[in-house]
Amino acid sequence: MEHTGLVFNIQKFCIHDGPGIRTTVFLKGCPLKCRWCANPESQLEKSQLMLDRRKCVRCHRCVAACPNGGIRPDSKTGYPVFDRELCQSCGSCVNACLGNGEKALTMEGQRMTAGEVLKEVLKDEVFYKSSGGGVTFSGGEPLKQMDFIKPIAKELRKRGIHTACETAGYVTEEEMKEAVSCMDLFLFDMKHYNGEKHLEGTEAEQENILNNLSLILDSGCKVISRIPVIPGFNNEEADAHGFGRLLKSLGLREVHLLPFHQFGEGKYEQLGITYQMAGIPSMKPEELTGMKEIMEQYVERVQIGG
């Protein structure tokens, strides 16, 4: 339980990440680079500063507080600008931040030991038991921190608590085997059915992912496939057929279609990174009905939303 991991959120009462009432542990660091990513703060495997301009009163206390001189006010807008190379994630600027009552600066990602996480997630044990819920590891790519989550998941299982992980499957075979040994459910993200398109959208090869998926299915673990439906990438009728054929050939029986949304947009700005999907409207659940109907020809259960 001394292994540490980089956690950016432990969210309670999650009801879309597996059965029952759950606590979801979000881990930082992801090997994929999806341009629609809704959790950009999850991508890097290090702590990151976020600035919410709506709360910033431009008091520049953070500028003075940074021991590395990594913050300066923008000459035009007055908002602080960060030299992220210089940032040591010490948190001095966050402490100094005044905000409009709520802090404008936050540090995303903190090192926690497996024991600390276990203690936190066990607080809701009564709710897991009464609802058939449990704990979900998400990210980022949680399976990239297997040493950290394995002891937690094992201990949870020992207590009869359901474990799940949300993974994109882009990990080593070793890591996936470890995961299979301690997870009851895999929420397996699938971005595309076509290898080239997959590489284009995520900068990652699909072959390794599909091998890992087969590995899970062969082990007999339960898998629910999740497809983020992205306009212009995988939302056509042909895509529905493509996904359907792939899922059927793999023997997957349940899939969730997740409509593209823009909840992550503000976070790109706060992190100071460019967002390639800016301005593209969110999809409404009912826009996915057509896809759902097509995919039902191939897969037993198709659900819109998690």
Next chain:
Amino acid sequence: MRERIARLKKEMLDEKRFLSVEQAKIIHRVHRERREEPVSLRRAYALAAAFDEIEICIKEGELIVGNRTCGVRSGVVFPECGIAWLEDELDSLPVRSQDPFLVRPEDADYIKKTLLPQWKEKALESRIHQKIGQEEEQISSVVKTNQKGRGQGHIIPDIRKWLEVGPAGLLQEAKERMKKPGISQVQREFYQGVTISLQGVLRFYERYASLADDLYQKQVNSPYREDFRTVALICRELSYETALELTEAFFLKFNQIVCMRSGIEARYFAGFPIGFNLVVGGRNARGQVLENKLSFLFLEAQRELHLPQPNLSARLCTESSQEFLSACTDGIAKGGGLPQLFNDEGIIPALERAGLSRSDAADYGIVGCVELAGCGNMLGWSNASMFNVVKVLELTLNHGSCLLTGKQLGLDLGGLDTYKSFEELEEALKKQQSYFVKKMVENHVVVDRMHGTYLSTPLLSSVVKGCMEKGLDVTKGGAVYNSSGMQFVQVANLIDSLQALKEMVFSGRIEGGVFLRQLRENWPDEELRGRVRGLSKKYGNDIEEVDTLANKWIALFGKELEQYRNARDGRFHVGLYTVSSHVPMGENVGATCDGRRSGEPLADGGISACGGCDRNGPTAMLKSASALDFECIANGTLLNMKFSPSIFREERSRERFYGLLRSFVELGIQHVQFNVVDKEELLDAQRRPENYGNLLIRVAGYTAYFTALDRKLQNEIIRRTECVI
């Protein structure tokens, strides 16, 4: 809902509300005519005369008849209780923002010329004021002593007995008991009073019966003509639909009788709730689950009618059926917070510990808003006083002097600038608390005793176990159980403040004197205030250290009360609820250590977190609440939770909600109620109230129309943390 109920509901809501002096005139006359008689008999005669004389009517299609006035929802004036407020407010009553009542000019005249001059000094309220007015004034910012200007209510009559033997049977019992040799003067008077009242009741029944006969003869063309004759038949052979209709007619009745309050009281109890309580579900002492067709009928009637009264409660227990949970959830999903949920696992042990027998504890019901009471055997005087512990902390930090006025209100035991350690502060707070508890108890005892002297209730006493046997009015201690409820207000603010002091001042980060200046000057240092508000250790987040501290202070308050007995030789019970008084009580409190500014509302509910401070979702809030030692809390608690309507739309998320309810039961939390409404919808209702006339909202232990609430209360409800998914 049938056309009949829909029409009756509409008529009821459309009818203008008037103040009524009809009964006041009768009371005034009888008390004059019988001024030689003892007060208790005068009251019995006045009630009987009202039964004989008040105008009665039966509206077309009405299935359940009877009211205090012909007009529905009238504000009945009772001069012997307290009418001083009318002197100042008579003119503003029709136009005030909270709960207005229209006043007929002749009635205004009567109040000004007759009632006020004759009754102002004699009313219970004035008598209490003459006796303890000064003491009250002195502690008013900490203690609010209640029930000074009205009958105190909060009691469940022995309905079983009333249904079994009826008023005629009770009358016979009283007469027999009066004949027994060796009864005292007090007992004789009591039985006389009961006799007079019950005879009045019988005549009242007869008046309605003849009126119904009359209407049957006259209303030859009414489509509802047969109702007058067929009610008896319906009662014998109820189908589900007719039973539902009858239940709904019954529920409508609860909304026709309201309580007119003074302007200030209307702010504390906004939406004129009179608190008719109905309870379904639960488990009896033999371990049987109490769910039957009627339970489901009541839940359905509430859902269909969607009115603020009755205050419908559901008792949950480990054995509650899934069907019952689902029916409750259907009601909750409609918004309006009904049914509110109580938990046998948390309540029955508390009542047993408070002295109720096993079967009486298992048979508990709800009075007022969320207060617990035995059925037909207990005067719990539930809403005796509100104890503002946040103000007590203020005085303890500021040398006993009020931050708002500078007046010396409490003991000077030091201040934040002198206390050397957290323990020293806690010691001082304990002393200060003890000082005010003593005064609060003394004042309540006077009020309680005065009710016994001036506000006897013979009719009610005839249906409360113990009174007939002892020959003693319920206000004098006739009931089997005789407690008084003292409310500890508000645990969240107290604990967040103490925790902030621990982390900021007593850890050496900031000097006590500097912090005190922030309080005195209402947080001029925005940065420091931001730091305090941003502290993570706050009540409502499932943090053991914080929740333990909360428990400790509730227990200390209970312990303090344990040494006293009330005027009816009963014990004091701790309550953790505020009704809606967290808003006006907050106005009494200067800036607090949790970053709250002077005058802002205190936390809502009773055991809810401070608005917006429960950042870890509903499970963490429930865990924090469950850390409280409910066995020591016998008067009732209140937990508000707000959910977005989306959770109830799909069965798969509804299932999670059932899980939450099952956990609520397992955790032993006594009470929870839900508002199901989007924040956006509430904001829109503020902007365009005309579109939201029937938006029901759970305020505290009661439900009211959102647009009819005071703006401050509206804002506070919007600020409560919403659980979104």
